[in-house]
Amino acid sequence: MSDCTVVCEGLRKVFAGADGRPFDAVHDLTFSLKRGTISALVGPDGAGKTTLMRMVSGLLKPDGGSLEVLGTDVAADPQAVQNRISYMPQRFGLYEDLSVQENLDLYADLHGVPQEVRAERFRRMLEMTDMARFTARAAGNLSGGMKQKLGLACTLVRVPDLLLLDEPSVGVDPLSRRDLWEIIEQLIASDGLSVLVSTAYMDEAGRCDDVLVMDHGRLLAQDRPQAITARAAGLTYRVTPEPGTPARDLQARLIDAPERVVDAVPRGGAVRFIRQSDCPADGMADLLQGRPVEPRGEELEDAFMLLLRQHDAPKPNAPRDAAIPEIRLAAKEDAAGEAVIHVRDLVRRFGDFTAVANTSFDVRRGEIFGLLGPNGAGKTTTFRMLCGLLPATSGTLEVAGVNLRRARSEARRKIGYVAQKFSLYANLTVRENLEFFGGAYGLRGTVLKQRVHAILDQFGLDGAAASGALPHGYKQRLAMAAGLVHAPEILFLDEPTSGIDPLARRAFWRTITSLSQSGVTVIVTTHFMEEAEYCDRIAIQDAGRMLALGTPRQVREQAGGESVDDMNQAFIAIVEQGRVKGRSAA
Template structure:
C-alpha cells in the first residue's frame, strides 16, 4: 500500500472578505494523496485550490483540522516540509534581467544544491526543456511558454519528494502545454515523483492518476478520471445547428435553459451538450429548432460541469455566472465603412531592429464577425493585435480599421474600437462607476451622454457602482473590463486572451456575452490559447514566426491540418504549426 504524500482531515481556512465578513476559503476538507502518483486539482475561480496548495507548502497556516505532508505536521514544522518539496506558483518569480543560466544558478543556491551535482542537474533540466540553446538569453526576452518551462526547470533544480504546480500551463499555447506535460510525465516515470497540479484544462486533468474536484472550498469528488467521467453517462449529446445558423447561436439557446441543459459548447461545427438528469432529451425539441440530437460518449469536462451545477443551485445552475447578462447589446454605428469589411490588412510588416515580428500578413474581417487570432507564444499574434488596436505602428503595409487608415489617423480609429487587455488594467483604487466614467470620457463621451451610457452599462453587466475595482473577484474584474471596453458602443471589440486563467464555467458565460454582442453587429477580434474557443469564431488565423499559416473557418483549418484524422482544434493547431515549421526548415536547408 502506497504511503500518503498529503493527508488532511476536516481542514479549514478562514479569510475576511472585502465586506469585512469572514468566509471559509477551505471548508471541512478531508482527503489523502498516494505517493508516486500525479493528482489534478480542478474547480472554478474561488474554489480554494491555491489556498489549499499554500497550506500544503506551509505558506498559510490552517484555521482548523489536521494536515500532514510527507508524514510531517505542516503547521508544527513548515520548514521541514519546505525542505522536501518544490512549489511553482501561478506567477513564478523569474528574474527577468538575469539569463536562463543565471536564474538556474540562483535557484540552485536558494535550494542548497551541492556544487558537484549542479552540472548534471542543469544539463538534464535544459535538455528536458529544450533550452540548452538559450542559456545566455535574458529571461525577460523569452516567450510565455519558454518562461513557464524555465520556471519548471528552476523549481526542479533539486529533486523533491513532492512537486506542487499551480496552473503551470495558464497563458501558454498547446505546443508549450504538450512540452510541459511531457517533462512532468518523464520526471514521474524516471524519479517516481509525486505531483499535485491545479489546472483549468480538463484534458490535462484526464491525464492524471486521480482528480480532486473543488468548489467554494469543499471537495465534490475524488476519484480516477474515468470514474468521475462516468457520472455524466447517458446525459451527453451532439446536435448540428440548422443550415445557415452558427453553432454558437444554437449553443447560446441551450445554455440559456439551465433548468433543462447543464452545459453546451460548439465543437466541430456542431454543439455538444449535457441534459439535466431529470429532463429527457425530448423536452429540448423547441430549443433544438427541429434538429435531431444524437447520444455521444461522455467526457471528463461533462462530469465536471455536472458536479459544479449540482453543487451550485441544486442542479439548476445559473446560465451565465461571473459575466455580463446574456442579452448585452451595443448599438453599432454602421457609417464607418461602406463595404462589408471593417478591417483591411495588406502586406503588414513589423520589425524590431533586425528582427521581423510580423512578415507580409494580409487578411480582412467582416462586420459582425468573430475573428480569432491564434498562434504559439512568440508567433507575432500579439504584435499583430497591437497594430490592429493602434497601440503599435506598422513598419510597412496597409492597415485600415473601421474605414480609417491606422498609419495616418490612429486617434480617429481608436474612438471606434474597444479594447480588453489580458491582465486587469483598470484603476484598482477607483470605484466601478469612476472607472467607467473615466474610460467613457477618454473615449469622448461627455455629460448627459456619459452619464446615460455608464448607467446603461452598469445595468447590463450587473455591476455594483460603488464597489472598489481592485477588490472585485476575478470574474467581476473581467466583467468590469468588458464593460469599460463597451461603454462608448464601439464597432469593433478587441479581446486579448480574455479567458486566460479562468475556469470552464466562467469561459462559457464569457462567450455567451460575446455571442450576444456579435448578434447585435459588433465585430470581435480575439486572441486565445484555449483552442476549443476557436469553435466560437467565424474564421481564425494561425500565425507562427510572424507568418500566416492558416486562414479560414474552423472547419477549413481542421481540413488543412489533416481532415477526418484531426479530432479537435488542439490537434489541428499543433499539426498546422508543426507543418509550417517543417516547411520553413526545409526551405532553409534548400537555401
C-alpha cells in the first residue's frame, strides 16, 4: 500500500474565461501528500485551490496529467474515491428547515452508515462539537460557527480515509475557529485521519504538517511550515509610529513603496513589515522618518506574502496590480471629533429572546470603529440597527444627527452600506450598477452623472465592463464605489473581507485608510482580528452584552495587560472572561 493519499503529476484543468478564451485554472501541478498527515492549501483568490479540491474529490475531471487518490485513478473511477473520502465544501449543504439531529440522520443515510454504529458516532460528533444540547434546534437558527461545526459533524458521520475541507473557518469567529481545529486535531490523533484543508488563515496553515502555496493555478512551494517561514529570515522588522499617529497611516506609507517593502500590517500598536531582499536595510530612511525600528522573528504569513510578490506575474487589470484608488470626498474638518453616531441603552428583542441588551457608545467623525463578537453575539443585529435596516425595540439611536427610530429613510441618505455578499447586479455593467445605486440614494440627472463619472475615475473602474465577469477584487472595489457614489458621511462595512486572502485584505484596508483620512466615518464588522488593529476603537459584544470598548491597546490591556499583543488572543480572553462572569451572575 502506498504511503501517499494524493499523488498528481502535471495536473491541469482548463475553463473558459469571461472573454471566451480558455485559461488554466490549474496548471502543471505535481506533488504528493503522505498518509496520516494534515496538509494546508493556501493562496490568493483565483489561485485554483477549490478547483484542485474538486478534482481530488472526483467532482471535476482533469484535462491533463494524472491524479491518484488513495491509490485510485480519479478520472477512471471517481465513485471508488468518493466512497472513501469526506468532502466539506465552502458552502456545505445543510438543510436549514431540519433539526441538528435530522441533518445528521440524513447524511448518515446518504453515506450508508450502518444503524448499529450510528448512535455511538452521533454521540461522539455531538460531544466534540458541543452541540448535544441543540439536537432539536433547526439548522437555520444556528449561529455561523455552529453551522460550520454541524457541517463538519455531518461530513464525518462516517470515518473517511481522506478528509477534504475547503476553507471550513470562513465567516466564523476566533473561538469557533479554535473549536473547529481542536475537533480536526482530535480526529487525526484518534482515527489517524489524513486531511487536506484550504484556508485563508496563515495561523491555521502553521498548525499543519505540510503547506502548499498556490497562485495562478501553479504550485509555488510545498514544505513544512517552518521551512517555508525561513524564506523570510532577516527581512522582517517592527517599527513604532509617532505618538498620536495611527499605525495604519504608517502602514499605508510603507505599502505604497512596493519596490522596497513586500508587506506591512499593524500589530500591537506598531507596524510589522517585510523588506525587499534587494533593498538595503538602510535604504528606507525616508519611509521610516526616524522612527525606531527593530528586527523581529519571521512568521509564515511573511513568507507567504514574499512568495506571492516574488512570483507575481503582472496581468492587465488584475486587482492586485491596480493602483490603490485615491479617495477624494469632502471632509468636514471643522467638525472633526464630534459624535456622528450616538447610541444609548439600545435594546433589540425577538419575541422572548434579547439579541442586544442596553448597549451604549458613540462614534466620532472620521473614526474607524470596529464592531466585533463571536457568531451569535448580537453584533450583526446592532449593525443592522445602526444602518436603519432593523428597528430598535427601545433606546436612543442617532446617526448623522437623525433619530433612527423616527426618520430611518432620512438617515439612510447619509450613509453607505457594503454588504458581505456585495449585492451587485451581475447582468448590469459597472456604470449601470453605479447609476442604479446612486438613484436609490436619491441622486438624479446631472448630479448623478457627475458622481458616477467621478467615482469611476477614483476607483479605476471601466464603466462598460460586465459586473458579473469582474475578478473578485474588482467586484469588491465596485461594491465600495456603489456605497460611496452619493458621498455619504458614514460607511458601513459588513464583514467585507470574509473569505479573501491576505493580499486582497491589504489592498482593501489601504482604501479604508484613505477614506478615513478624507473624513468619512467607517463602521466595520470582521472576524479577522488583525483588522481590529486598523480601527481607532473597537467594541466586543457577546450574548447581546458589551464586554469591551476602547482603542485596540486598551482592549489588549483589558484582556491581559502588556503581555497580550495579539488581538486574536485578546478577543478570546475577553469573551471567555465575559462568559465566566455571566455564568456567575446567573
